[in-house]
Amino acid sequence: MQALTVLATVFTAAALLATDALAQAKVVHLGLIQDFTRVYTFVTEEYNQGEQDYLELVNLSGGVGGYTFEALVTDTGNEPQRGIEAYERFKREGALVFDFLSTPVSRANVPRILKDGNVLITVLHGRSDATDGTTFPTIFPIMATYWSQATVVTKYVLDQEGGSLQGKKVALVHIDSPFGREPIPVFETLAGRLGFQFQDFPYPSPGTEQSATWTQVRRFRPDWVVLWGAGGGQPVAVREAIRNGIRTDRIVSVVWLAEKDMQVVGAQQARGVLRFEAAAAGTEPVLVRDILEKVYGAGRGHGDRANVGSTYYNIGVGAMATVVEGIRIALQRWGEPLTAEKIKTGLESLQGFDAEGLMPPIAITSEDHEGGGVGRISQWDGSRWVPRTDWYGAYRDIVWNLVRESAAQFRATGE
Numbered sequence: 001m002q003a004l005t006v007l008a009t010v011f012t013a014a015a016l017l018a019t020d021a022l023a024q025a026k027v028v029h030l031g032l033i034q035d036f037t038r039v040y041t042f043v044t045e046e047y048n049q050g051e052q053d054y055l056e057l058v059n060l061s062g063g064v065g066g067y068t069f070e071a072l073v074t075d076t077g078n079e080p081q082r083g084i085e086a087y088e089r090f091k092r093e094g095a096l097v098f099d100f101l102s103t104p105v106s107r108a109n110v111p112r113i114l115k116d117g118n119v120l121i122t123v124l125h126g127r128s129d130a131t132d133g134t135t136f137p138t139i140f141p142i143m144a145t146y147w148s149q150a151t152v153v154t155k156y157v158l159d160q161e162g163g164s165l166q167g168k169k170v171a172l173v174h175i176d177s178p179f180g181r182e183p184i185p186v187f188e189t190l191a192g193r194l195g196f197q198f199q200d201f202p203y204p205s206p207g208t209e210q211s212a213t214w215t216q217v218r219r220f221r222p223d224w225v226v227l228w229g230a231g232g233g234q235p236v237a238v239r240e241a242i243r244n245g246i247r248t249d250r251i252v253s254v255v256w257l258a259e260k261d262m263q264v265v266g267a268q269q270a271r272g273v274l275r276f277e278a279a280a281a282g283t284e285p286v287l288v289r290d291i292l293e294k295v296y297g298a299g300r301g302h303g304d305r306a307n308v309g310s311t312y313y314n315i316g317v318g319a320m321a322t323v324v325e326g327i328r329i330a331l332q333r334w335g336e337p338l339t340a341e342k343i344k345t346g347l348e349s350l351q352g353f354d355a356e357g358l359m360p361p362i363a364i365t366s367e368d369h370e371g372g373g374v375g376r377i378s379q380w381d382g383s384r385w386v387p388r389t390d391w392y393g394a395y396r397d398i399v400w401n402l403v404r405e406s407a408a409q410f411r412a413t414g415e
Helices: 002-025 041-060 080-092 103-116 146-160 184-194 211-220 233-243 259-265 286-296 311-334 340-347 396-413
Strands: 027-034 068-075 097-099 119-121 169-175 197-203 224-228 251-253 274-277 351-353 376-380 385-387
Touching: 027 041, 027 080, 027 311, 041 068, 041 286, 041 311, 068 080, 080 103, 103 119, 119 311, 119 340, 146 184, 146 224, 146 251, 146 274, 146 376, 146 396, 169 184, 169 211, 169 233, 184 197, 184 396, 197 211, 211 233, 224 233, 233 251, 233 259, 274 385, 286 311, 311 340
Parallel strands: 027 068, 027 097, 097 119, 169 197, 169 224, 224 251, 251 274
Antiparallel strands: 274 376, 376 385
8 A cells, every 4th residue: 555655656746747847848939149249239238138028027927828938048249150050059949939139140040040930030120121021931020121211201301391302402321331221222212202302421330430421411401311320320420410500300310319329419419309219218108117017026127127118128028029929829829839830920910019009000911021111200308209200101112112122132042
């Protein structure tokens, strides 16, 4: 009898261990292979913190469909080869979703991702032509690409000018890099359509010295200046624009302009400056309030509490909330086992998803992986970013012409 009792105890323990192992196996691994040390340092810390804090919020709430989430995080130093090696390592560890937050690293991994069928999100970086889900079936920009941002900015300028840009001058002041040059075809096409005079003015990387460029801008005498840079060059560009007599409410930036940049410029001196916005800033959005209360309230945050609610932090929250919603749909509709293909289809089922008001409502389909190219314009009031418009998209025909042309080249050449 005693032997039977011992045997039963052994079987019970074994069953418990098996159950525990099964529970542990129900973890979604996400590869956050990002640049913390070299080029994208202006954004990565806050963005990655937002991603991890949102996953912590979900885990503290019980996970999704019986699954919890684990971020596999490493630094690439913006080096494509390091990114490739980390991708292969995390793939072996079971990661199904990846985020490189680096255009060179993500572009280097696109062929591998497509071959493996894993999911890659390229929020505000990477290939703009990945909007075409038929060519890039597992690559998801999710938020407005640079081509779409250029159209939203132009529509705002048009509206401020009463619906006509005939005879107006628009200057694009940009870093001299592929990123800085990317919106030029959009502005050139819109200039022909809307009748404004367009000229671009590059400055050398990293953007700390722009005086010669702004001498040329001053001679052009633009009515509007669009800034297209990132990191340390952005506050330099804002300061130079103001110094050269450009009204702050006629300066519009690409998405990469944040609270810290305004402090560098001078919070009050920068009042009136405008930017494209991909996600709401501040701590008012529901998800951000929940993170403060439930994650930081429990001492489970993944970084400096002061970052919570910043521009780049909230973008990270929105990006990860979108991924988790795609996974929720995948498990709800197609059940286990969770696969990259199911996550892909879950993301392609998102309709009107806005992360509880944090983002514009996006609609992702098998054809459109950008979600509609929607954003808004916000304005610096001296202490925070205030929305000037509702969420909207613009001139989608121009964007899709560029998407299809570039995607066709990728299909033909792999580049």
